[in-house]
Amino acid sequence: FNLNLHQSSGAVNSAVKTRIDTRIATRIATSSSSTVLHAGFGKPSELPPNVKLSNDAVTNAFLKMLPPSQTKSTSLASIPPLNYRGVIATKPIKKGTPIISIPYTLAVDLGTESLDPIPPALHLKSLIESSAVDKRYVSVLPSSTSPDYSNLYSSWPSTSRSSLNWCHLESSRESFIERLPEPEDMYYVFLVTSRVLTVQDPEGRGRKLLIPYLDMCNHDEKSTHVLTGVAGEGGMLKVVAGKDVKVGEEITIRYGGGEEGVDEFLRDYGFDPGERGGYERFGRRVAREVKMGLNSRGGLREEERRQIRESLKVPGGGEVIEKIKREVGKVLDEIDGW
Numbered sequence: 430f431n432l433n434l435h436q437s438s439g440a441v442n443s444a445v446k447t448r449i450d451t452r453i454a455t456r457i458a459t460s461s462s463s464t465v466l467h468a469g470f471g472k473p474s475e476l477p478p479n480v481k482l483s484n485d486a487v488t489n490a491f492l493k494m495l496p497p498s499q500t501k502s503t504s505l506a507s508i509p510p511l512n513y514r515g516v517i518a519t520k521p522i523k524k525g526t527p528i529i530s531i532p533y534t535l536a537v538d539l540g541t542e543s544l545d546p547i548p549p550a551l552h553l554k555s556l557i558e559s560s561a562v563d564k565r566y567v568s569v570l571p572s573s574t575s576p577d578y579s580n581l582y583s584s585w586p587s588t589s590r591s592s593l594n595w596c597h598l599e600s601s602r603e604s605f606i607e608r609l610p611e612p613e614d615m616y617y618v619f620l621v622t623s624r625v626l627t628v629q630d631p632e633g634r635g636r637k638l639l640i641p642y643l644d645m646c647n648h649d650e651k652s653t654h655v656l657t658g659v660a661g662e663g664g665m666l667k668v669v670a671g672k673d674v675k676v677g678e679e680i681t682i683r684y685g686g687g688e689e690g691v692d693e694f695l696r697d698y699g700f701d702p703g704e705r706g707g708y709e710r711f712g713r714r715v716a717r718e719v720k721m722g723l724n725s726r727g728g729l730r731e732e733e734r735r736q737i738r739e740s741l742k743v744p745g746g747g748e749v750i751e752k753i754k755r756e757v758g759k760v761l762d763e764i765d766g767w
């Protein structure tokens with residue numbers, strides 16, 4: 430494939446894998462399409478009016494941390510329709526050139542790869558608490574009160590949580606919490622699962638890295654951009670353009686995880702990657718789990734179903750939770766209709 434990667438060493442093609450338990454993301458997509466928010470913008474002055482470049486003091490201080498070349502053709506912006514923060518092209522970018530290049534030395538290295546997000550989460554917590562992570566970066570991470578975090582079903586009311594223990598998704602999250610020193614440490618698990626990439630070091634071992642700026646790229650299943658880099662001295666962690674990029678286009682990457690459905694995706698990132706079948710698919714999975722439960726242990730008793738129904742009425746949890754609750758409600762209706 431004719432991607433013109435910057436090759437400074439033979440190891441440069443080592444993949445930056447998108448987070449935790451995921452497969453290598455050097456998938457060089459064959460599709461030439463990508464999300465084009467607003468095609469046809471040629472100059473920065475032609476940025477779509479509804480894309481607001483982030484221009485507050487905290488963001489500007491963070492951007493100054495980065496190599497100056499970094500912000501010549503991209504910037505952070507609030508991007509419609511969700512108005513989430515993301516990276517946007519402010520200049521046209523040619524296919525094959527790096528869009529983002531962050532030196533390994535700027536990344537927060539959380540150690541060698543493990544399938545378990547808890548060790549890197551606790552490592553991150555201690556680095557942040559001991560001020561070993563640049564404050565300018567910490568200040569732009571989503572806080573524990575930001576919607577990115579609070580929309581996760583972490584805020585699912587505890588009554589619902591215990592009632593939903595039979596649900597694979599919920600019990601896997603519960604098992605995280607049980608193994609954490611404090612339930613609040615779930616916030617660091619969220620930072621790890623939602624924004625840490627696995628990058629190979631020169632010896633070929635995967636390392637968990639929090640890469641400032643690169644971690645601001647949102648997910649798009651159809652993104653053709655390619656992640657490359659080596660987690661070691663002199664390494665540059667890059668997003669290389671898989672296609673020509675126009676001004677005003679969002680720079681997205683393709684996250685790993687949740688290939689089978691949407692559940693791990695929801696747990697780890699807190700949003701529904703609609704293209705994978707979304708909540709409908711999740712609902713079907715829940716239904717399957719309930720039915721399996723019915724076969725193996727006589728199913729949910731009437732009392733259990735009643736408790737779940739009650740817990741579904743407890744407000745809170747944000748949009749994601751509300752959608753899951755609706756799906757769970759449908760599954761219960763289905764069972765009670767049998």
Ligand SMILES: C[S@@+](CC[C@H](N)C(=O)[O-])C[C@H]1O[C@@H](n2cnc3c(N)ncnc32)[C@H](O)[C@@H]1O
Pocket residue numbers: 511513514515571577623624644645646647648649697698699700701
């Ligand atoms: C690696 S961060 C991306 C940058 C993030 N928007 C920020 O401002 O720091 C991953 C988080 O961004 C949000 N996100 C990324 N892609 C998204 C998408 N396609 N739809 C909705 N939210 C998305 C989710 O909150 C996710 O947990």
